[in-house]
Amino acid sequence: MNTSVTSIKLVLLGEAAVGKSSIVLRFVSNDFAENKEPTIGAAFLTQRVTINEHTVKFEIWDTAGQERFASLAPMYYRNAQAALVVYDVTKPQSFIKARHWVKELHEQASKDIIIALVGNKIDVLQDGGERKVAKEEGEKLAEEKGLLFFETSAKTGENVNNVFLGIGEKIPLKKAEEQNNANEGESNNQRVDLNAANNGTSANSACSC
């Protein structure tokens, strides 16, 4: 196994209460909390994963969803290599907000930023809740704008790891020279093998790029 580590700075954006923090909690701690408290300002988390025998360290900025906190967002996405733009499949308004975020990222963020559009809370549909944003709508937006697309449930864990796996696969791996300088100091604990924990079932990723 290659022991070099690629760091990926990733930011989560999206309307309040769509499940940004819950997606991160599922990914980082494989946990879920009902009625998760709103994030004030931002939270910073990291998670190491193995993708195709390569270690990737995600450095995650989880941001507050309320509109007025949006003025802080450029501080987070300024140097980000990846962004998750999250919406709630039962809230059409959150999809409109997601469109805005994609637009802003394309205008303001780094040119080669990898964006994943994520429709969260699909567990609500399995529990009889009504879907308000068709999967095709998400796919269409993703195709138009060159985004990765996923539908997830932070509650059940469905497809969450695939989002990060998808991002990881899109980020250019380290150059051979750098890989040769193996990093001895890195510890391997708490590492998640995304290939092994590939728990997505029905929803899959549609990528146009």
Add this chain to the structure above:
Amino acid sequence: MIMPSNTPNEALLIPNEGVLDTISSFNEDGANYSVLDLYDDDEENDGSSLIEQREILTTRELEKAKAFTSLVMADPENFDRYGFGKKSYFISQEEYDKWWTEYSRYSERRKKKWENYLCKNKIDLHNDNPLLYPARNEELRKFVRKGIPAEWRGNAWWHFAGGQHKLDANVGVYDNLKSDCRKGAVSGKDMEAIERDLYRTFPDNIHFHKESFQIGEPAMIQSLRQVLMTFSVYNTAIGYCQSMNFLVGLLLLFMDEEKTFWMLVIITSKYLPGVYESDLEGANVDQGVLVLCIKEYLPEIWSHIESSYMNGNGSNEQVSEPKSDQQYLNRLPTLTLCTASWFMSCFVGVVPIETTLRIWDCLFYEESHFLFKVALGILKLSESEFLESKSQKLFRQYSSYPFGSGADTDSTFKKLKNKIKTQEEADMEILQVIQNFPKRLLNPNEIFEKVLMKKKMALNSITQEKIDQDRGYVAMERSRQRGSSRPKEKKAE
């Protein structure tokens, strides 16, 4: 609303009787409820409303209910006297219990001293909940610093913050605003944002948690909604800002709706002006003030922030000149992305609850400069942790390495560089320490005795006047720069 730690005490403040019922039944009947037991009990008592509920409780619902964290099913021993869960991701129940044994004794000792102090000053204990306190003086300040008895807090905060003056000058205002709310004065946007956050406020506190078998809303949730909606009508420039839910939620555990409302007015206008408004500029100004304080009082952390700026972001470019204050104030350091929330929520959820309450005692007695002292105190305490962290050590080694002197050096340099990569990596580590360290501050005296009550410590010389002056300076600098060059960061919307 305080659950007595040992014996039930009827004299405790009872802001909301509906909730008290829940607590007492919770306390007296003990543990080992199950969702179904409660359901059956209810059925015997009140069959009519239960027909409705039976229909709702389908098999799937019951399965969900089982999966749902039921707080009532849990042992009352798991909750503190305010209804918060004792353990957290950072603190185990054992740790909590061990600390509480000591701290509850400390609290009892302090309360006796308070009683003597008030008696000496001929102040009525008012059935174990004094309404008045001596005029401000050094001795009283020391008493407040060491903690106000939990049962007295609601009235004491109200008294020190000048709540009664505010209320007397605005008699009837709250009720009028409430009736405006009923007539639809709350904006759709605020209403939606408030509704979204009601159940996301202290979800692990028994007073805010709706059990899956419960039909109506917990009284505390109704009060939370009422105060937030009323405030959004009272101050339309702020409306509703996330973090106010935590302030109101905590106040409601200690006082009634109307008082909570006026305390929120005082916090948002007097202590943290401009902080919650739609551009959050007041929050940015306060972070600028904090940065200036770090520069003055915490040189070790400051040198780290400074080198972070000089090294560029994520690259090891040529070291440039240190930047001027103006540049720091306009482009705030990354660390402030974490510390901004400390101020907005007045440390609710940032540090464990008993520590939060001690901070609030001083906030209402000493005003907002105390929040800056606490922030600096936390950074000071966490300093040793992150300055000694591995990559930080390596980073210093790397920084002091003689650059570009021969092949040997170069290869060693490369090795080192590979180990620590960038300043950015050290930054990340610092952010994590700053974010997680305060969550372990279970014992308020850890920060109060080691930092905040140490007269010799330079940061304790900070006064309210200094903070107010700095706020004026930072606000001016920021608006000057924003006026001259419209930053890209401003959102188009």
